[in-house]
Amino acid sequence: GDSVTQMEGPVTLSEEAFLTINCTYTATGYPSLFWYVQYPGEGLQLLLKATKADDKGSNKGFEATYRKETTSFHLEKGSVQVSDSAVYFCALNARRALTFGSGTRLQVQP
């Protein structure tokens, strides 16, 4: 079945550091890929998406590229801020239900 694997957290960085959160997937067909963010006490917000191979999704300084050859969708940001502290979920949509990874908690220290 479909599955998403994310690097385990927490990831602790200093402000302005470079961020990478790894995500790989297994799916039949050609899924769409997503990153969702969950801030403390809030629900899930779509951060970015990519619908086909080599697409790059970007939003708020975050980027992720759909790599079919490595079945990956790693999240990156060049310079993190304290306000980026949250849990980040990688997800795929191969049919209609989203399959989520286990989430990676990011803590950014001033």
Next chain:
Amino acid sequence: EPEVTQTPSHQVTQMGQEVILRCVPISNHLYFYWYRQILGQKVEFLVSFYNNEISEKSEIFDDQFSVERPDGSNFTLKIRSTKLEDSAMYFCASSVGKTDAAGEQYFGPGTRLTVT
């Protein structure tokens, strides 16, 4: 900007009681979903709903669960006889429909269900 809303934000119930969680999806969306997140764990799909019937459900969605769209705006999840392990955050989501190739789903803020 249109958004998915959920009520209540927090529900406390005793084991064995019935609960109904309510959601108002975005008005022009046609697909509706429920997911749950047990504390500290991943978000899990429960059920999807289209054209007034269940289109897909997971193995978690057993006979104690049911969904309904009682009118043109609300989408509800009923748990018939709650168990301690039903304690979780329940998220409602909606999407435009079949032609949405991106499969983008919009999530509500969640209802935290605590079963005591």
